[in-house]
Amino acid sequence: MIAKNIKGKSFKGCVLYVLNDSHELLEAEGVLADSAKSIIRSFAMQRSGRKEIKQPVGHIPISFSPEDSHRLTCNFMLQLTREYMEEMGIKNTQYIIVRHHNTENEHLHIVYNRIDNNLKLISVNNDYKRNVKTCKKLKDKYNLTYGKGKDRVKREKLNDPDKVKYYIYDTIKAVLPSCKVPADLRFSLKKYGIELEYKFKRGTNQIEGVSFRYNNIAFKGSQIDRKFSFGNLKKAFEENIKLLRVQAKEEQNYVSKEKEQVIREPQIQQEQPPKGQSKTENKPEVRIIGGVKLTPQQWQTLEEGGFIYLEGLKKKDDSGNFSSYVFLNDEKDKAFSSKENPNTFVKYGKYEMRIRDKMLIEAGYITKAKVKWYGGGFAYPYLWKENKGDTEYRESWSDPRISKEKENKSQKETRGNKPIIKRQRPKMG
CATH class of the missing domain: 3.30.930 (BirA Bifunctional Protein; domain 2)
Structure with a gap:
């Protein structure tokens, strides 16, 4: 009420x-x-x-x-x-x-x-x-x-200055978990058009207050929310540092545990017809993952971005069988196995995302992740790592693969219509 x-x-x-x-x-x-x-x-x-x-x-x-x-x-x-x-x-x-x-x-x-x-x-x-x-x-x-306080307020029905206040509130809440020092928060908010100003104690470089401005409307931190006064923000920075240290240790443990999972990552293969039988006969294609034949319904579920649970999957090294949840990457050419429901949300970096998204990022794929967002909704940023060994992932709100394709196309057009001659390596005799 x-x-x-x-x-x-x-x-x-x-x-x-x-x-x-x-x-x-x-x-x-x-x-x-x-x-x-x-x-x-x-x-x-x-x-x-x-x-x-x-x-x-x-x-x-x-x-x-x-x-x-x-x-x-x-x-x-x-x-x-x-x-x-x-x-x-x-x-x-x-x-x-x-x-x-x-x-x-x-x-x-x-x-x-x-x-x-x-x-x-x-x-x-x-x-x-x-x-x-x-x-x-x-x-x-x-x-x-x-x-649940501010999280339940209907943002679309607000007018300024309340609309600005809640925009600032939601943005701080989203970026704060990844900030370790005051400068981190300033630069993170700048991406969203929010200016942050720290108030310094006279004659010193000691911060004693903070204010936020968007569209020429400004609020003190405590006016946005009590937890955004500088004193409480400082406590949040300290907690984030402690949490990041813990997460780093957990990440190391996770990588060591996941080695077994990568080893037994199932591969997709299409069943070959018996000798003498033509591939063009009107029989449904049978796909096999980890030695297990899929029904058409199971394959359709995977193609539509869902997941299935399979028993009797073979490990890569043929050392035994196992049961697991299975899902595909975005390109639908590789299968991944997960002990837990792949749609379960886990904390990873600054977002809370599905296990499947985390696994794809770790495996070096660009994936359109489903992440929990403020107000109880979801957002769908593109997340990836430039190198598998990177400790942090990159993000974009547009598909970076499309941007790259346009860039490559533009580069080709600037070369003109001259044919590109590729030098072939000599064959070894």
């Missing part, structure tokens, strides 16, 4: 917004509710008694977690809203409570007159703190789901 308190000037605009095509009017108090026009007129009449008040409109959207949707009957939502209004001191005034059905998150809107029935102004002092306290009280009372 999350609520936001908004003050406004126009009852007309607010009422027309909440009474949209998906609305359901749950309750109306002190207004004639036969139409939107009547509701607006009722609010305006009472508002006219205090014309000096510039922002008479009170508007509170309240949204609920999808995990609670099965409990959110209209009666229950109405009960929660009434208790919320009582705790917030919204009483003895006109209001409407409207439920919307146009998003996956169940939510409603309260529109109320800040000028009450006695023409007194309903105070909104400290409404932010009271709102947080009230929401927590109701969530605890009715055992409602706690959200």
Whole structure:
């Protein structure tokens, strides 16, 4: 349950917004509710008694977690809203409570007159703190789901400056795990158009504060999130250094463990027809991986980017059999085996990616990886290593193979139409 308190000037605009095509009017108090026009007129009449008040409109959207949707009957939502209004001191005034059905998150809107029935102004002092306290009280009372803070906010519905604040928040969160010193964070954010400025203690080079700027909108680190104050960022840098050391040791252990897996990496081969039988006969092609014949359905699953589980695979050195998950590289010309489900996510570098993506990168392939992204979604960067022995991978948001092909094509075109003569080595006699 999350609520936001908004003050406004126009009852007309607010009422027309909440009474949209998906609305359901749950309750109306002190207004004639036969139409939107009547509701607006009722609010305006009472508002006219205090014309000096510039922002008479009170508007509170309240949204609920999808995990609670099965409990959110209209009666229950109405009960929660009434208790919320009582705790917030919204009483003895006109209001409407409207439920919307146009998003996956169940939510409603309260529109109320800040000028009450006695023409007194309903105070909104400290409404932010009271709102947080009230929401927590109701969530605890009715055992409602706690959200995941900023990660659950619908970014696409934000406007500046909130839109910029969340963009900076999401970007810092994404790049911070790979930063070991303040300069790392500055250069990482620069790629995304975010300027970082450190505040130094007067007369020294000691950093005591930090701010972030994007599209000429700036925030102190603590305004973005408390964990992004410089003191907390410094702690994060120190933790990252410790974590990278641990990961380096784990990586060494992983490489030694994976040697056995590489040795038994299955190969793809196509079954040859018996002698005297033509290849052109209308028989389905049979493919074999590690000595195991695949069904057409299994091969189709692999070609479509899925994985299968095979038993009785032969090791390369014929020292025995094993069972494993199997998947193909992007070119569909080589099979890889994994003891664990290859779609399981593991931490590798700054991303959390699938085991299959990690294995392909380690094997020297360019792969379009599936990585966990902020807000509970996924991103698909291209990741690879220039050399297998590299400790870090490279990344691109466009396919580097296509870029390379275009570059090669461009180089050929600049040479003109002159034939290229290749010198052949003399054959050994």
